[in-house]
Every structure is written in C-alpha cells, then in structure tokens.
Amino acid sequence: MSEKLTHSDIEEIMALIDGSSFDQLSLEMGDLKLSLRRTAPQSQAAAPAMEPVVTAPAASTNVPPAQPALPATEPATNANLIDVPSPMLGTFYKAGKPGAEPFVTIGSKVNPDTVIGIIEVMKLMNSVPAGISGTVAELVAPDGELVEHGQVLIRVQQD
Amino acid sequence: MAAIKRILIANRGEIAVRIIRTCRTLGIETVLAVSEADRDTLGAKLATRAVCIGPARSTDSYLKVGTIVEAAIGTGCDAIHPGYGFLSENEKLAEACSENQIIFIGPQTAHLKAVGDKLTARRHAVDAKVPLVPGGNVSNPQEAIALAPDIGFPLLIKAVSGGGGRGMKRVDRVEDLATMFDMAVSEATAAFGDGRVYMERLITVGRHVEVQILSDGETVLHVGERDCSVQRRYQKVIEEAPAPGLPEKMRHEILDAALRFARHIGYKSLGTVEFLVDCERDAFYFLEMNARIQVEHPVTEAISGLDLVAAQIAIAEGKPLKLTQDDIRLQGHSFECRINAEDIEADFRPSPGRVGDVWFPSATGLRVDTHIQSGAMISPHYDSMIAKVITWGETRPIALQRMRDILAICVLDGVKTNIALHRAILDDDAFIEGGIDTNYLGQLLAKRPAALAIEKEA
Numbered sequence: 001m002s003e004k005l006t007h008s009d010i011e012e013i014m015a016l017i018d019g020s021s022f023d024q025l026s027l028e029m030g031d032l033k034l035s036l037r038r039t040a041p042q043s044q045a046a047a048p049a050m051e052p053v054v055t056a057p058a059a060s061t062n063v064p065p066a067q068p069a070l071p072a073t074e075p076a077t078n079a080n081l082i083d084v085p086s087p088m089l090g091t092f093y094k095a096g097k098p099g100a101e102p103f104v105t106i107g108s109k110v111n112p113d114t115v116i117g118i119i120e121v122m123k124l125m126n127s128v129p130a131g132i133s134g135t136v137a138e139l140v141a142p143d144g145e146l147v148e149h150g151q152v153l154i155r156v157q158q159d
Numbered sequence: 160m161a162a163i164k165r166i167l168i169a170n171r172g173e174i175a176v177r178i179i180r181t182c183r184t185l186g187i188e189t190v191l192a193v194s195e196a197d198r199d200t201l202g203a204k205l206a207t208r209a210v211c212i213g214p215a216r217s218t219d220s221y222l223k224v225g226t227i228v229e230a231a232i233g234t235g236c237d238a239i240h241p242g243y244g245f246l247s248e249n250e251k252l253a254e255a256c257s258e259n260q261i262i263f264i265g266p267q268t269a270h271l272k273a274v275g276d277k278l279t280a281r282r283h284a285v286d287a288k289v290p291l292v293p294g295g296n297v298s299n300p301q302e303a304i305a306l307a308p309d310i311g312f313p314l315l316i317k318a319v320s321g322g323g324g325r326g327m328k329r330v331d332r333v334e335d336l337a338t339m340f341d342m343a344v345s346e347a348t349a350a351f352g353d354g355r356v357y358m359e360r361l362i363t364v365g366r367h368v369e370v371q372i373l374s375d376g377e378t379v380l381h382v383g384e385r386d387c388s389v390q391r392r393y394q395k396v397i398e399e400a401p402a403p404g405l406p407e408k409m410r411h412e413i414l415d416a417a418l419r420f421a422r423h424i425g426y427k428s429l430g431t432v433e434f435l436v437d438c439e440r441d442a443f444y445f446l447e448m449n450a451r452i453q454v455e456h457p458v459t460e461a462i463s464g465l466d467l468v469a470a471q472i473a474i475a476e477g478k479p480l481k482l483t484q485d486d487i488r489l490q491g492h493s494f495e496c497r498i499n500a501e502d503i504e505a506d507f508r509p510s511p512g513r514v515g516d517v518w519f520p521s522a523t524g525l526r527v528d529t530h531i532q533s534g535a536m537i538s539p540h541y542d543s544m545i546a547k548v549i550t551w552g553e554t555r556p557i558a559l560q561r562m563r564d565i566l567a568i569c570v571l572d573g574v575k576t577n578i579a580l581h582r583a584i585l586d587d588d589a590f591i592e593g594g595i596d597t598n599y600l601g602q603l604l605a606k607r608p609a610a611l612a613i614e615k616e617a
Contacts, residue, residue: 089212089226091233122225122255146233148211149220150195 081137081155084130090119092147094139102143104154108136116154119147134158163187163238163262163476167231168206169252170242171221173530173547174452175202178240181468190234192227194220196538201530210234215540221245228255238262238475240468244542247451248275264475266428266450273424274448277319278357284445287423289416292435292444294359300337303358307333310360316340318347319355326350327393329361364596366436367395368402368443370417371459373470375480376427381414382463383489385455388597389584391507396577396600397584398455398495400462403555403593409436413443420448429471438596454497454547457526461493461551492555494562496585500543502575511539515572524551524561537574545576555593559585 086092094102094117104116110130119126138155141147165188168175175191179202182189191206196215203209210230213220220226222245231239239256241247241264250271256263265271274280284291293310297303307314316339318326328343330336340356348354367390371382386402387395402410417432431453433446456467465487474480500510513536519527529546531537537545548565552558563585566578584590587603 089210089233090229121229124225146210146230149213150211 080157082132082134082158083152084116084128084132084154084156086119086141086147086149086151086153087128088119088121088126089149090121090126090147092141092143092145092153093118093120094143104130104136104139106136106139110134110136110156117141128153130154130156132156132158161237161476163264163472165190165207165234165236166238166240166264166472167192167227167234167236168202168240168242169221169227169246170240170244171197171200171202171530171541172544173528174242174454175200176205176530177528178242178468179205181466181472184466185469185472187472190230190236192221192230194540196536196540199536201532201535208234215538217245217540224249224251224255227252228259228261231256231261232259236261238264238472240264240472241451243451243454248449250275262475264428264471266426266430270424270426270428271450273426274430274450275320277317277321277447278355280447281357281445283424284420287416287419289420289445290443292359292362292446294357296355296357297340298355300340303336303340304333306358307336310358313361313363314358315361316343316356316358318343318351318353319357320351320353321347326356362435362437362439362444364438364598366402366405366438366594366596367433367446368405368413368436369431369433369449369453370414371453371456371467372417372421372426372430372432372448373465373467373474373480373482374421374426374428374430375474375478376425378480378482379418379422379426380480380482380484380487381418382459382465382467382487384410384413385458387455388595389590389600390597391600391604395455396497397581398458399555399558400458400493401489403492405436405594409441409443416443416445420445426450428474429467454544455495457528457547457549458493458495461526461549462489462491463487464490491551491553492558493549493551494558495547495549496562496566496581497544497577498546498548498571498581499577500537500545500574501577503577503580504575507577509539509543510575511537511543512574513537514545514574516570517572518570519546519548520565520568522561522565524558525549525565526551545571545574556591559591 104110111133112129112131114130115127116130117128119128134156136154137157140155141151141153166182167190168178169192179189188207191202191209192212193203193209194213194215195211197203198211212226212230213223224246239261246252248271250268253263253268253271273283278296281291295306297306313329313331316328316330326347328339330339343356344354347356367387368384369387370384373380373382383400384402385398385400387398389397413434420432429452431449434443435446436443452468452471460467501507502510514531517531517533526549527546531545550558550561552561566582589595589599
C-alpha cells in the first residue's frame, strides 16, 4: 500500500461512502487524517445513532414542551464547517442586550477570542468565545432560548 | 397549592429511574438533567426529555445549582426532585428554587439548615430530649486533646458537613489525635468545602438503626425502622426492615425519639432519623437526620406498601397526608442488597466499564431498582452502584431465601461485582441469626477466603 493518498484515492473513498449506508468516515494513516461527513438531509435519519449528543432547543422560553430529546440540530451542510458548541447550559443571547446588534452575523470574521454570544445562567452573563478562527457560516441556536451543554451555537468556516 | 405537572430530576442512575417510575404513574412529566457521560442512560431514555447540563465531572454538572435551576426554568418545570447525594440536601438549591417559584421536592430551607449542619442537629436533639453520643465541637488540636478524656477512646472525628461516612477519622490513642485532627480537617475541606469537624465517642459494638419519617408539617408519622448494620467503611451494603431482634421496648423508644426530633424541628417532607444502638450499654444515640429520599427506602416500601416518592411529591405539593399512624401497617420482612461494580478481591476497587448481559428475573417478592441494562456503561465518574435487589417475604427467612435464590441465578457479565460477597453474607450464620453490629462485615472479610469460597464452588 502506498504511503500517500492520491486525489483519485480520495475520490474512490468518497464514491465508496456515497454508495454505503455510512454517514461519516474517519481515516488515519500516519500523519494524515481524513474526515468525511455526508451532507444533509440524508444524514438526518441516521443522526441519532451517531450523534446522540445534541438535543433540540426548547420551543419557547416560557412553557416549552418537555419533548423527547431529538437528534442534532441540522447537520453542517459543508464538511469544512466547524461546530461551536455551547460551553454550558443556559439561555443563549446573540446580542449584548435586547435590540443591540448581534455579536456576529453570517460572514463575520472571528478569531478564537471573538465573543459570539452570551449565555445567562441564573442572571450571570457568560460570554462565549468562538474558540477558532474563520468566517461565521451558520447561526444555529435561536436567540433567547435554552441551550444545553454541547448544543451547537454557530458554525464557522475555518480559515 | 398547585399540582406539580413537570419535574426536573437533578440526579442520575437508579434513583432517576425510580423517580421517573412514580412520575409516570402520577402522570407527571419528567425532564432529566444529564451530564455528557449520562446521555445514553436508561433514565435519559425514559424521561419525557433529557437536557445536558455539563461535562461528566459532577462538580461541573450535577453539583451546579445555577445550571440545575436554569435547566428547570428553561424546560418549563414547576418542581425539582434532587434524589439522594449531589444537591439533595443543598440549601442553596432549595433557596434558588423558592426564589424562582419552583417547588423543591424536599424539606424547606430552614429544615435543611436544622439537620444539614451536624452541630445544629445535635443541639436540636438535646432540645428534643433525644439521646446523643457523648462528644463535641473542636476547632484545633489543643481543643481536641482537652475534650478527648470526656469522650473516651476510641473516638471519631467527623466533618460537620459530611455524610455517608466520608470525612470520618477513627482515633484510638491520644498521641494520634493531633495528626488525625489535621487530616480530618484537610479531608473535610477538600470533600465538602467546610473544614469544621467535631468529635464523638466511637461505639465499638453498635447497630445502625434508622427511622423513616413522613410528615406534612402537621401530621408526623413513622414508617418503621431499617437496620443498616452491614457496612464496609461506613458504606451500607445490605439493609433490612424491620431491624431483627431489637427488643420491643427499645424499638418503640427509637421510633418515638425519631418522631420527637422531627416534630421538634417542624419537619415537613420525607426524612430519616439515624440512630446508633449501643449493644454493650443497651442504649441508643441520635446520629443525624437525612432530609432526602434514602438509597434503602425500598425495604420500607416493601413492608409498608407505600410509595415514598409519591408521598414526598404530594407533601411538596402541599397536600395533607391522608394517613394516621394506625394506617401504616408494617408486614413481613424485606432485604436490600446493593450490587456494586467493584472488585472484592482487590480492596473493593471500583470496576467501571461496559456490562455484558444483564438479567434479573421476575419473581414473587422481588424488586430490582436499576438503571443498568445489557450493554450499558458503568461510568467511572460516579458511584459504582449497578442495582438494588430488594426482596420481601412474610417472614425474615423467606425474604432471605428469596434473596439467595435471585443472587444465585441473576446474570451480570462484563464487570466485576460484589455479588459473591452478598452471597457469602446471606449464607453466614451470624447474619442468618440477625442483629449483627457494624463490625460484622469487617470481621467476615478478615476470614474472607473461607467466606468467599462459595463463589468458587458456584
């Protein structure tokens, strides 16, 4: 077996995964790490088995239904997008105060220290840094609603 | 008061499943707060909804008061059930609940204060004329040495904020007192964030007998006593109800003392008053009151027919007890064996991991409280309890035989468990006779090769 993956090798692997029932593939060969993920909407059905981690946000802040845990919020539509998960459970706010400009919008450039939102836990405001550098591609978590620990807040196209 | 419609369960493991069971019966929705490690647990599947509150470490998840309350508000819960351990007796949680118009399913903050601090609890015991083990508060090694002659050796140094046997030190000689005092303070600070300790006489031959209290604030009832003397390093292993071989006069005195204590503090909820029965002096002493549902509550449910969690919820809703003391009829005998994932051959080291096949058969007089099913993960982050096996019988020998039968045939693969130890105890003459003291298990383990030989034959 050759030491390096060629472009055609990767194409072949992608064709294989395309025809398979798998939604994700991780391959490690020496220093090389290849990670492939099937795009939505096909992966939605298989998501619970692979990503049981994130549950759907509550429907409304006041009296949300106690719905069963649901699979991940929409999976990333692009394999290069990086999820920015919530570091804690709390109420997520996109802006510093009601009516203010949101910290980030789609297209915003972020670096690891850029604040992307605030999570309120018992009247304490915790700022959430992006943790990575890139461009904001998706705003996932709704404003003013409960987010769980680990729930995806935004997705970032990495530089 | 309004009926509770949705409860946030701030706990995990078997007790989460136990609470969900009663909530389902009552038509109450449940939201289970889970850590990252507990997302796939049985409780998370059975609850109406599960919310992830943080990482596996309990200090970052199950012990975060603000996060728990926020989770309850955010999911529209009108009450929080704290289970046992974790935040079950935490005043801050009870306070945060009342500030946010959430019902705390447990006692009021004042009662948590009255019993949570052991020094305060001792004062209440004195006021309620409930007997206490000789002892007292000490804040430095000099005070400890000065008080020691009044108490006598051996004595115990205990953490004021401690519980469940943690933060206790035995001292046999005055020479060791200063060193042990410092160690106890360090341990108490590390474990509970409160370095205050007190000392008391160590009763060398004693039985652990506790009384189940049920109170709506007006009517204070007892649901009999439990004997939890089979302990290893202060951790209960087997519990039973009623306490075998207890003289009737003492039994009544103990039940009365428990009622006196609960009435004195105006207790309102489910609770347990613990006593130490001094076998050599034919006396009993107040240990503490636990203001929560206890691990071993099923043996009381077995002999009384009550659903204690349902009663606890009803009291929290403000409903008056519809019972009198005469309505509580205790029948038969019940045992509970705590099945833990631990290696009894290697000093009871926890043995977490993925379990293989699990099968607890159904049988007459049997109840199994567990969150573990075939293929489930026993997380290294939490306690090692796999299941509580509870049997009931018209008589003690019948309940005991049912326990032997179940432990002989149940299936629990993939991790090491303490089932062999349970079987050795159940076949031991002293245990069969009943009324053993808290030294019993240590002594049995000392002659362990013989005691555990049963497993090799099986």
